[in-house]
Structure formats: structure tokens, C-alpha cells
Amino acid sequence: MAHDPRILISGASIAGPTLAYWLVRNGFRPTVVERSPALRPGGNGVDIRGSSVRIAERMGVLPALRERATDIRELTFVDAADRRVAGMSTRIFNADGDIEIMRGDLAQVLYEATADDVEFTFGDSIAAITQRPDAVEVTFDSGEQAEFDLVIGADGLHSRTRNLAVTPEADALHHLGVYFATARVDAGLGRPHAVTLYNTPGKVAGVYRSGAHDGATAFFAFREARVLDVDHRDENAQKALLSTYFDDRAWQVPALLEQATADDGFYFDAVSQVRLPAWSSGRVALVGDAGYCATLLSGAGAALAIEGAHLLATELAAAGGDHRIAFHRYEQALRPTVLRAQRSVRTSSSMLIPATGGHIWLRNQLTRLMVLQTLASRVYRPVAVRAA
Structure with missing residues (x-):
């Protein structure tokens, strides 16, 4: 692989910018392509907890995340007349230091932390992927073509990258x-x-x-x-x-x-949920919801995206860019956590x-x-x- 490997990341929400941030700091050259014409605002509240908080701190974005935290204090159940019939404090869901933030706010903070060092292309998407032993040829919707050492799909539940190179959506x-x-x-x-x-x-x-x-x-x-x-x-x-x-x-x-x-x-x-026998195929790998969506009912999607992106960059650096070793170690380390998060959905669904x-x-x-x-x-x- 090249001395400073070129890596294409599809998706600019949570996992994509996080992965790009850590790849740059480990000597890689990431490029991010995003189908939307700009960052997507709005979305539901997401949780940054445990390891993802420590990763955010090392990225220098923790103050910005805390500034934009939602300050939700209670989950309240009401009847048809708007009378409170049950409820619970949201403090039970989070340990000290955990953060709840709107998905759009989180994406904005991560993008701002990464944009100066990484090339972002909005309003375009991967149309075709052709893998060779030494590289990946990519054709974009715009008609442009480029060659990369690796391609990473961080493009969400309906990941086009996954569909093109790893597993069809119907099976995922x-x-x-x-x-x-x-x-x-x-x-x-x-x-x-x-x-x-x-x-x-x-x-x-x-x-x-x-x-x-x-x-x-x-x-x-x-x-x-x-x-x-x-x-x-x-x-x-x-x-x-x-x-x-x-x-x-x-x-x-x-x-x-x-x-x-x-x-x-x-x-x-x-x-x-996205359940796959493998999160990679050849020189193409998946991160975040594209590879292992646990659903919003798990409360773990954002944390898994941040932790997965950091872990993937870490393993690529530790393996000297050898994607075969890195992809295997990344999946081996994270899959038990993903499975626990996916199993938790039954409790959340019964409650909500x-x-x-x-x-x-x-x-x-x-x-x-x-x-x-x-x-x-x-x-x-x-x-x-x-x-x-």
C-alpha cells in the first residue's frame, strides 16, 4: 500500500467525519463524499457515553458537545387528557459525564473539527465500485472516476457502499x-x-x-x-x-x-437492524449504521459510530495500513459490543x-x-x- 494511503469515506454524518479525523492523524489521506448537498440538520437526540465521550475529549470537541447538550431531564407518559400517568428521570440512562445531543448538532461539531484537514464533497455519491488486488476504482454519480487504496462505507442504514460491495440490502x-x-x-x-x-x-x-x-x-x-x-x-x-x-x-x-x-x-x-456475517469485503469496509445499525431504540447508535470509527482508524495504523489485518481486528474487537446493543432493543421497544x-x-x-x-x-x- 502507498506511503500515505488514499481512503474514500462515503457519508458525512457521525462515523464518517470521526473516521476521517483519526485517519489524518495517523498518516492517511481520507476524502469524504456525501450524497446530501449539505450537512443534514435536525434528527432525534443521540447519546454520547462511555468510550465515545473520551474519544470526543481527545478530538477537542467535548466543550462544543456539552454546550449543545439537550438538557432533557424526564421521560413522561401522558393519557389522552395530557395528564401525567408515569415517568422517569433520564439520569438513569446516563452515567456522569454522558451527553445527549441532537444528531444534527453532533454532525456539525464533528464536521467542523475535521473540515480543515479533509476534503469533503457534498451532493455526490458512489455509483459503482470495482475492486482490484491493489486498489479500488470508484465511479461517482457525477460521472467522475477516481482510484483509492480503500473505501469505507459510513453511509447509514441504506448504505449504497454496502449494497455495491459487501451485502445486498435485502440480506442486511x-x-x-x-x-x-x-x-x-x-x-x-x-x-x-x-x-x-x-x-x-x-x-x-x-x-x-x-x-x-x-x-x-x-x-x-x-x-x-x-x-x-x-x-x-x-x-x-x-x-x-x-x-x-x-x-x-x-x-x-x-x-x-x-x-x-x-x-x-x-x-x-x-x-x-443491520446484521452481517462480515463488515468488509476485500478493500471495502463498513462503519456505524452501514455495518451494524442497532436502531435508535438501542440508544447506542452514535456511540457505536464514534467508537467504531476510532477503532477502525486505530487498527489501520497499528497494522501499517494492511487492511486485511486491520479489518479483522476491528470487527473482532467491536462485534461483542454491537451484539449487546442490538439485544437491548427488546427492552426499549416494550417500554416505549x-x-x-x-x-x-x-x-x-x-x-x-x-x-x-x-x-x-x-x-x-x-x-x-x-x-x-
Whole structure:
């Protein structure tokens, strides 16, 4: 491999910029390509905890992350009349020093920490990958072609890199029987410093109102065992589908739905995990949700993306750029943590989206008895940080 290997990273959200940051500091030449024309704002709250906090500190971005922390203090469950029926402090989910931040804010901070040292190309994407023994030939949607030593897919749940070079999406995604949507809404629809959730059997609608932001985020989720025939890129069809499932007039559902479906940052998808027998193929590897999405219900996606990106850069440096050794060590070290995070989703799903009226009642009782808090606080354990 070349003295300063060229590495193409597809995706500029969380894993991509983090990986680029650590690759530069280990003598590699990363380039990041992002399909969106600019960084995507908004999104749900994500957790930076354990090892990912220490990695952020070493990147020098910890003060910026703490400044933008959400300051969510309580998870509150309400009835149709907006009366509080159960709840818990969010402190049980996080250890001292952990940070909750909006996904868009995290992506912005990571980009700003990396942009001076790394070439970013927005509004383009990988169209084709051809692997040779000594390099990877890449054709972009723009028609441009380039050659790299390695290609890393950090392009999320519906990773094009994974589809082209590792595993087809149909074999990678495992539907967990839940669909969800998020969008920006007026802050007045939520309680300050709280996530407020209204349940009916198999459904939840809610508002996430950060203490550090002017607006709020609507959240919808519903249980559906079938794989619905809706394209993840067809926003109009997604909005129509969501309106069909949330057609009741209770609580603040109509107002939330009206504002959410009018938001240009509306996001809808199936709750799916990425489960692969291997996270790489030849000179192409995956990091973050592209390789091992645990879903937003795990509360571990952002931390796994940061830890995975740091670990991959570390192993490439330790192996002197030998991707075969590095990819194997990276996967061997991180896979146990990923499996624990993916298994935790059952607890989160039962808590947030009880399937029946009886399950809603039981969830509320367990919450009052502190039983559910104890279970929820154990869902994720981070991987140890190796020195880069």
C-alpha cells in the first residue's frame, strides 16, 4: 500500500467525519463524499457515553458537545387528557459525564473539527465500485472516476457502499416490527426539558423538547410486523402512511401530525437492524449504521459510530495500513459490543411502544415501582478505547 494511503469515506454524518479525523492523524489521506448537498440538520437526540465521550475529549470537541447538550431531564407518559400517568428521570440512562445531543448538532461539531484537514464533497455519491488486488476504482454519480487504496462505507442504514460491495440490502436489514418518524415542530407542543409520550396499543406519539433549542421534535412509532411497501425515499407516500396509522383525534396527535408532515426535515423509516456475517469485503469496509445499525431504540447508535470509527482508524495504523489485518481486528474487537446493543432493543421497544392496553398499564406500574428504570439503565456497555 502507498506511503500515505488514499481512503474514500462515503457519508458525512457521525462515523464518517470521526473516521476521517483519526485517519489524518495517523498518516492517511481520507476524502469524504456525501450524497446530501449539505450537512443534514435536525434528527432525534443521540447519546454520547462511555468510550465515545473520551474519544470526543481527545478530538477537542467535548466543550462544543456539552454546550449543545439537550438538557432533557424526564421521560413522561401522558393519557389522552395530557395528564401525567408515569415517568422517569433520564439520569438513569446516563452515567456522569454522558451527553445527549441532537444528531444534527453532533454532525456539525464533528464536521467542523475535521473540515480543515479533509476534503469533503457534498451532493455526490458512489455509483459503482470495482475492486482490484491493489486498489479500488470508484465511479461517482457525477460521472467522475477516481482510484483509492480503500473505501469505507459510513453511509447509514441504506448504505449504497454496502449494497455495491459487501451485502445486498435485502440480506442486511432485519425488520423489527416497528416503524417510526421524526420531524421538527413548535416548542409549545412539548413540556420543557422532557420527552412526553402518549400511547395507544401498539403506537406512540410524542414530543422531544430540549432545554437548549428553540423548537421541538415530534416522534411517532407504531408496531407493524409486515414489511410495508413504501420506498424509504418517497416522502409523500411516507407522510400519507403515517397519517393513516395516526388517524385518531386524541391528545396532541392532530397538531403534531400536521406540523410534522409540513416539515422539510421529516424522516420516516422502518426500525431495522443491520446484521452481517462480515463488515468488509476485500478493500471495502463498513462503519456505524452501514455495518451494524442497532436502531435508535438501542440508544447506542452514535456511540457505536464514534467508537467504531476510532477503532477502525486505530487498527489501520497499528497494522501499517494492511487492511486485511486491520479489518479483522476491528470487527473482532467491536462485534461483542454491537451484539449487546442490538439485544437491548427488546427492552426499549416494550417500554416505549407497549403492544396492548394491558401492557401499557403494566409499563406504567413498573415505572412507578422503579423496576423499568433498573432494566433500562443496563441496555448498553461501551467498547474500551485503544490509543491511536
